[in-house]
Amino acid sequence: xxxCPEKLLVVKNIHKRFxxxxxxxxxxxxxxxxxxxxxxxxxxxxxxxxxxxxxGFLKPDSGQIFYKGRNITNLAPHxxxxxxxxRTFQIPRPIPDFTVLDYLVTSSxxxxxxxxxxxxxxxxxxxxxxxxxxxxxxxxxxRLELARALTLNPELLLVDEVMAGSRPHEIEHFVNLLKxxxxxxxxxxxxxxxxxxxSLLADRVIVLDQGRKIAEGIPHRVLSDISxxxxxxxx
Amino acid sequence: xxxxxxxxxxxxFKRPVLIFMVMLCFLPVLNLNPYVYHIVTLALLFASLAVSxxxxxxxxxxxxxxxxxxxxxxxxxxxxxxxYNISFFVAVFLALIVADLAAFSIGYLxxxxxxGGIYFVLCTIAFSAFFSELFITFREFTGGxxxxxxxxxxxDSFYYFTFTSKIPYYYAAITLFILCYLTVxxxxxxxxxxxxxxxxxxxxxxIGIDVFKYKLLALLLSATFTSLxxxxxxxxxxxxxxxxxxxxxxxxxxxTVALLGGSTPFGQLLSAFILIPIGExxxxxxxxxxxxxxxxxxxxxLALIIAKAPEGLSGLLKRRGS
Numbered sequence: 001x002x003x004c005p006e007k008l009l010v011v012k013n014i015h016k017r018f019x020x021x022x023x024x025x026x027x028x029x030x031x032x033x034x035x036x037x038x039x040x041x042x043x044x045x046x047x048x049x050x051x052x053x054x055x056g057f058l059k060p061d062s063g064q065i066f067y068k069g070r071n072i073t074n075l076a077p078h079x080x081x082x083x084x085x086x087r088t089f090q091i092p093r094p095i096p097d098f099t100v101l102d103y104l105v106t107s108s109x110x111x112x113x114x115x116x117x118x119x120x121x122x123x124x125x126x127x128x129x130x131x132x133x134x135x136x137x138x139x140x141x142x143r144l145e146l147a148r149a150l151t152l153n154p155e156l157l158l159v160d161e162v163m164a165g166s167r168p169h170e171i172e173h174f175v176n177l178l179k180x181x182x183x184x185x186x187x188x189x190x191x192x193x194x195x196x197x198x199s200l201l202a203d204r205v206i207v208l209d210q211g212r213k214i215a216e217g218i219p220h221r222v223l224s225d226i227s228x229x230x231x232x233x234x235x
Numbered sequence: 236x237x238x239x240x241x242x243x244x245x246x247x248f249k250r251p252v253l254i255f256m257v258m259l260c261f262l263p264v265l266n267l268n269p270y271v272y273h274i275v276t277l278a279l280l281f282a283s284l285a286v287s288x289x290x291x292x293x294x295x296x297x298x299x300x301x302x303x304x305x306x307x308x309x310x311x312x313x314x315x316x317x318x319y320n321i322s323f324f325v326a327v328f329l330a331l332i333v334a335d336l337a338a339f340s341i342g343y344l345x346x347x348x349x350x351g352g353i354y355f356v357l358c359t360i361a362f363s364a365f366f367s368e369l370f371i372t373f374r375e376f377t378g379g380x381x382x383x384x385x386x387x388x389x390x391d392s393f394y395y396f397t398f399t400s401k402i403p404y405y406y407a408a409i410t411l412f413i414l415c416y417l418t419v420x421x422x423x424x425x426x427x428x429x430x431x432x433x434x435x436x437x438x439x440x441x442i443g444i445d446v447f448k449y450k451l452l453a454l455l456l457s458a459t460f461t462s463l464x465x466x467x468x469x470x471x472x473x474x475x476x477x478x479x480x481x482x483x484x485x486x487x488x489x490x491t492v493a494l495l496g497g498s499t500p501f502g503q504l505l506s507a508f509i510l511i512p513i514g515e516x517x518x519x520x521x522x523x524x525x526x527x528x529x530x531x532x533x534x535x536x537l538a539l540i541i542a543k544a545p546e547g548l549s550g551l552l553k554r555r556g557s
Contacts, residue, residue, distance in 0.1 A: 057437065081443030089441065095434040098427075106427040107442040152442060 007066075008033040008156060008187050009054075014063035016049055016211075023049040024060070025211040031156075036178070036188045038202030038219065040195075042232055045208040047191045048090060051158050054189065055087040056080045067156070084155030088148070088162055090191075092141035096134030100125055100144060103133050107148045116151070122177055123147045138165060146174075150181070157181065159190035163197050175200045195223065207231065247420045252501050259409055263402050272401040274515050275508075276471060279408035280464050282507035285493035286415040286500045287460035292493065293426055294453045295433030296351070300359030301489050303341075303366050304458040306481035307334040308465025310370060310377065313385060313475060316395055318376075323396035327466045334462030335455055337362070342454040346447050360483060367481035382476025385469060396470045404471040411467055415460050416500050429453055461489075495540060497547020505548050509540070 009031040016024040024046045031037050039047050052058040054065065056077035064073045072080060095103060104119070120126045123143040128136060133144060146162050163174050175197055178188055192198050198205060199219040207215040207222060209231040215222050222228055245253070259279075263272065288301050311330035315321040321329070344350075345358050370377045377383065387397045396403070419426060432439045432446055439446050469475055479485065492510055496503030513536055517529040544551040 055441070057440070076445075077440040078443045078445050081441065087441055089438075093435050093438045095431065095438075098430070098434075102427060106424065106431055148442065 006032055008035075008068060009189075010064075010066040011054070012064045012066070014050070014053060014060045014065070016046075016053060016058065016060050022211045024053070024208075027063075027208070027211070027213050029206050029213065029216065031187060031189060033187055034182060034185060036182055036190070036201055036203045038198045038205040039189060039191045039208065040193070040198055040205060040228075041208035044210075045231075046211040047208055048160060049211075050208065051087060051160050051189070051191060055085060055158055057087075081152060084153070085158065086149045086152045086154035086156070087158040088145045088160055090160040090164075092145040094133035094136065094141055094144065096132060098133050100129045100131055100133055100136070103144065104147060104151050107151045119147050119150050122180075123150075124173075139170065142166070146177075154186055157186050157188045157190075159188060159192075161191050161193060163192060163194050166194075168196075171197050172200075199223065244417065247417055249420070249501060252416060252504065255501075255504065256409065256413060260406075263405065269401045272405045274512050276401065276405045276408045277515070278507045278511040279405075279412045280468060280471075281489070281492045281511050282504045283408070283412045283415045283464050284461060284489045285496050285503040285507060286412070286419060287457045287464070288489050288493045289496075289498070289500070289503060290419060290426075290429070290460075291453050291457040293433060293498075294429040294450050296450060296454070297356050297490075298359040298454075298457075299356045299483070299486050299490065300361070300363035301457075301461055302481050302483070302485040303337060303359070303363040304334040304461035305465040305468070305485065305489075306363075306366055306370070306475075306477070307337055308462030309469040309475045309480050310465075312466040312469050313383060314376065316387070317383075317385060322394045323466070323470060327463060330466055331459055331462045334458050334465070337366075338454050338458030339451070342451040346450045346454075360486075363481055363483065363486060367477050370477035370481060377477060380477060382474060382479065385473040385475075397473075404467065407467050408471075411460070411463055412504070414463075416504075418456070418460070419500055425449075425452075491537070495537070495544075495547055497544075497549025497551075499549040499552070502547055502549030502552060505552075509548075510537070 007030045011030065012028050014024050014027045027046075027050065029037075039050065041047055049058065053060050056072075056075055056079075059074065064071055066072065067080075067083065067085065072083075072085075098106070117126070120129055123146060125140065125143060125147055128140060133141070136144060142162055142165070146159070149157060149159075159178070163171050166174065171194060178190070178201060182188060190201070192201075202219045205217065205219045205222045206213055207225075207228050214231060215225050215228050217225075248256070259275065262275070284301070284305070288298065291298055308330045311333045312323070312326040315326035315329050316323060341358065341362050345355050350358060371380045385397075387395045389395065389397065391398050396407070398404070428439070428444050428449060431442065431444065432449060436446055439449075465480065468480075492507050493503055495510060496506030514529075514533055517532050521529040521532060
């Protein structure tokens with residue numbers, strides 16, 4: 001099969017159910033290189049399931065995923081990291097007795113384990129780099145989660161609600177940071193509930209509701225779409 | 236250039252361990268009672284066993300059957316030396332290959348199918364029981380449950396590493412411990428990644444760690460040093476029996492030293508140097524008085540130490556340090 005070369009990621013007809021519950025139903029979309037794609041939808045819409053499937057933590061029941069033209073549907077999660085697909089977790093996963101520096105050195109794929117000062121600075125972690133990750137505040141843990149992902153030099157960054165609980169100026173900081181990653185050629189798919197962030201950051205948005213993709217397009221148009229409003233607010 | 240390489244090896248030592256090792260190296264100058272060197276050699280062997288057990292434990296895998304690799308190391312060194320007149324230094328490697336093959340089978344079967352936690356513990360016990368029975372059954376080669384003595388005719392043979400003096404074994408044990416220690420401290424990133432696997436397997440996958448491969452490597456590394464300790468034990472004690480080297484009790488002894496030591500090699504070293512002499516001295520004093528009395532007292536002392544250091548000696552040292 002010949003795929004359009006500028007499509008970094010092609011997702012085709014993904015189905016996933018957990019027992020009797022349909023988590024994703026026939027979800028298809030694609031992402032261009034350098035694009036920032038927002039994934040929104042009410043709670044339980046299947047956003048995190050989608051991200052788990054893209055990162056390889058879950059296998060879809062059917063459907064395919066192509067990355068740079070290669071079928072990665074059954075590729076193990078750690079192997080996806082090696083080809084540049086890196087995720088963050090919605091709930092940060094500190095290791096209590098690791099310092100921030102240890103945590104990031106261990107996350108680095110290079111054996112030398114050199115941590116870029118820039119990542120620490122960008123994420124405001126320079127001052128806490130010798131603290132144990134268990135002692136960080138909630139927001140610092142969120143930043144650490146993103147720092148960990150950036151340390152792995154992603155080409156496709158999958159971000160799961162990294163801004164939840166942030167204050168407005170912190171949101172702006174996260175938005176600018178992710179945009180600067182895009183300048184470096186990183187493609188980003190992010191899940192977010194904070195609409196201000198979605199409209200600032202996303203080039204394009206897809207909306208999931210009860211496992212189905214109900215809308216797709218540029219943020220301000222999608223956010224005013226009647227079916228999207230219904231999905232969030234009910235009839 | 237060469238000098239730089241040497242100093243970077245020295246830098247791998249934490250200062251207390253370095254001081255401890257240097258002191259041990261010069262201990263034979265004092266020309267103490269041979270029994271002292273015997274006990275210190277045993278303590279060093281157990282310290283090495285605890286450190287190598289700890290490599291696998293860093294990955295969150297608790298083995299209660301480490302005697303498997305110790306027994307294979309000891310018995311296959313014996314086979315090679317006794318039956319084929321192979322030099323100790325070659326026999327060590329042959330035995331190590333057998334131990335690693337066993338480790339690979341155990342690791343492949345359990346880690347591939349995600350057998351973890353308490354079920355991994357059970358599997359390791361089952362494997363050591365299997366080898367124990369196997370070696371009791373083939374008594375023409377193994378001496379059955381009576382065991383075998385290493386009967387090397389030559390005295391003081393470097394080829395067979397057999398000496399009348401205890402000192403060569405003493406230095407062999409120091410070398411083995413230093414080898415274990417340098418491996419653990421040299422593979423810093425590897426060990427850190429094992430800790431990530433122990434703390435959070437999903438996180439490990441998310442940072443690109445091949446969890447299966449790392450667990451298997453940890454087990455192989457651990458089995459390698461355990462097998463080496465078995466080989467040294469064979470030439471040191473010159474007697475092995477299946478129950479003694481494959482038995483559950485031996486695995487428990489390794490675990491006791493390792494768990495009391497805690498998470499750092501220095502803690503494990505101290506733990507071995509506390510528990511082994513206490514065990515030996517108690518046995519010498521009390522085993523004649525009443526059977527099992529020495530173990531009772533040993534248990535009481537162990538309980539007291541654990542009450543004072545619930546996170547092991549490493550935890551105690553850390554708390555003192557900070």
